[in-house]
Amino acid sequence: SSRELADYYEAVLTASDNKDPKLCANWVITQLSGALNKAGLDITESPISAEQLAGMLVRISDNTISGKIAKQIFEALWAGEGTGADSIIEAKGLKQVTDSGAIEALVDEVIANNPDQVEQYRGGKEQLIGFFVGQIMKASKGKANPAQVNELLKAKLIS
Incomplete structure (x- = not known):
């Protein structure tokens, strides 16, 4: 329901220190909702916790990863790989080159x-x-x- 989706969004926003509300909304509404619909799941059954999604969004905001790489991390989190974005970035060597x-x-x-x-x-x-x-x-x-x-x-x- 939209109430649960709003709660999830709020949890993502809080866990990411309200860094980028627009980015959070975009990922919750577009990417996550899309994946949930495709899998026939409700937001309460999301394989990605609000904290995990927030961890990934913080890495987009601080330029550790690009939006394109974030999609790979999202898929890995969805598949249950790693405990969070940082462990996946590390394991797969996905850190953005800013040197x-x-x-x-x-x-x-x-x-x-x-x-x-x-x-x-x-x-x-x-x-x-x-x-x-x-x-x-x-x-x-x-x-x-x-x-x-x-x-x-x-x-x-x-x-």
């Missing part, structure tokens, strides 16, 4: 390996930024921080 040195190395590599696209980008085809970001995300297995990737790429592509 600018490591990201810069990937950016340099992608720029060096794609001279034609670099030339086209510098010639005004700015939509190619998506191509470069995609290559870097692929090379980092989705773990590079997308905002940092964009920032470094743009700086290096103009120089």
